[in-house]
Amino acid sequence: MPQLDLSGKVAVVTGSGRGLGLAYARSLAAAGAAVVVNDVDAEAADAAVRQITGAGGRAVAEVVPVGSTEAAEALVARAVDSYGRLDAMVTNAGVLRDRVLWKMTDEDFDTVVQVHLRGTFTCVRAAVERMRAQGGGGRIVVAGSPAGQRGNFGQTNYAAAKAGIAAMVRTWAMELGRAGITANAVIPVAATAMTRTIPAFTAHVEALEREGTALPDGLRKGEGFGTPEDVAGLVAFLASDASAGITGQCIGIGGDKLALWSHPQEVSVAYADGGWSAEAIAAAWPLTVGRTPQTVGIPAPQL
Numbered sequence: 001m002p003q004l005d006l007s008g009k010v011a012v013v014t015g016s017g018r019g020l021g022l023a024y025a026r027s028l029a030a031a032g033a034a035v036v037v038n039d040v041d042a043e044a045a046d047a048a049v050r051q052i053t054g055a056g057g058r059a060v061a062e063v064v065p066v067g068s069t070e071a072a073e074a075l076v077a078r079a080v081d082s083y084g085r086l087d088a089m090v091t092n093a094g095v096l097r098d099r100v101l102w103k104m105t106d107e108d109f110d111t112v113v114q115v116h117l118r119g120t121f122t123c124v125r126a127a128v129e130r131m132r133a134q135g136g137g138g139r140i141v142v143a144g145s146p147a148g149q150r151g152n153f154g155q156t157n158y159a160a161a162k163a164g165i166a167a168m169v170r171t172w173a174m175e176l177g178r179a180g181i182t183a184n185a186v187i188p189v190a191a192t193a194m195t196r197t198i199p200a201f202t203a204h205v206e207a208l209e210r211e212g213t214a215l216p217d218g219l220r221k222g223e224g225f226g227t228p229e230d231v232a233g234l235v236a237f238l239a240s241d242a243s244a245g246i247t248g249q250c251i252g253i254g255g256d257k258l259a260l261w262s263h264p265q266e267v268s269v270a271y272a273d274g275g276w277s278a279e280a281i282a283a284a285w286p287l288t289v290g291r292t293p294q295t296v297g298i299p300a301p302q303l
Contacts, residue, residue, distance in 0.1 A: 003242035007032035010083040011239060012075050014066050014123060015093030017044030019192045020143075020228045022051075024090055027232035028239060029057030034083045038075055038093065040065045058083075066093045066119035072126035080130065088139040088239040089127035091120045098154045109157045116143075116161035121168065128172075128181060137180025139239045142169060144185035144250055149261055151296045166250050170263065173248025182247035184238050187261060188231040189224050189254030191215070200301040201225065215255065223301050224257030234258070268292060 011028045015021040017039030025035045029052045037052070037059050039045040045061040052059035062078040064071040079086040095115050097108035120142050131138035147155050148162020165185060172183035189195075191205040207213035208227065219225040234253045237243055252259035270288035272280055 004240045005032055006240060009033040009087040010079050010085050011088035011090060012036040012079050013090040013092060014038045017041050017048050020188060020190060020231060021092040022048050023228035023232040024092060024235045026052055027236045029059055031236045034058040036075060036079045037061045039063060066123055067114040069122050072122035075123060076126045076130050085134055086127055086130045089123055090141045090235060091123050092143045093119055097157060100154050101156050104156055112157035113161050117164045120165050131181055132179050140172060140183040141235055141238045142185050144187045146187060146298050150298050152298050170248050184246060185250045186234055187250055187252040190226055190228050190231050220255030224254040226255030230255055
């Protein structure tokens with residue numbers, strides 16, 4: 001399909017030395033795009049570039065920790081200096097500092113927000129400035145998470161950052177439409193270093209990495225849990241001309257499952273003439289809006 005051909009396109013993928021980011025970079029390059037690989041680990045970034053170029057693709061590395069404006073501008077400059085333009089920004093870089101609320105330090109919180117939320121903001125802002133200047137539209141693809149959609153125990157910092165990223169995507173879809181730039185979030189569920197620590201997944205992820213053992217259908221279909229490569233096709237699609245009419249969406253993918261996440265919306269309402277006192281709310285709550293409280297958290301795997 002010509003619309004899925006990324007020949008002549010240039011993409012930056014943050015956090016692409018390994019895992020999901022590497023799968024994204026390889027998929028984009030296989031579709032014809034030139035790719036700027038980014039990682040804080042120079043050896044991982046260089047190895048990723050060698051993988052891509054060894055397969056006939058085009059790639060260069062930019063080793064910098066995302067978060068600051070300077071890092072974001074360096075990534076865009078690397079794309080423009082190497083390939084003359086920028087067509088897609090894929091923000092994947094991330095870290096975890098999981099702790100329950102009362103044990104989470106300021107540093108734990110700030111580190112995760114700096115990389116995920118601020119890093120997404122600064123990289124997308126720098127990319128959009130370039131895309132608007134060169135004309136011709138562009139593609140913003142950012143990394144969300146089920147934790148950002150539903151919350152997750154021990155992940156105050158991560159869930160907050162990912163929820164903020166989803167909100168930014170909705171805002172950017174409105175702001176960037178006139179310039180022909182789309183903005184979407186990918187909500188991946190895949191075997192990575194981050195998910196290896198989930199007890200229900202650990203043995204399967206280790207078997208996959210050690211022996212190449214395929215994930216069972218109970219994971220691929222029942223939990224929508226797969227490999228990084230299972231997610232990469234969505235990123236390539238969202239970076240292509242075929243996705244020109246899609247923006248402001250949070251799209252889930254993992255294993256054999258593709259899904260569209262809903263936006264937050266009112267699910268029940270009640271009215272009172274003259275407004276609501278505390279006593280009136282207490283009386284009406286169990287009979288009106290409180291009858292169907294919303295659930296929280298990511299459902300435990302059913303294996």
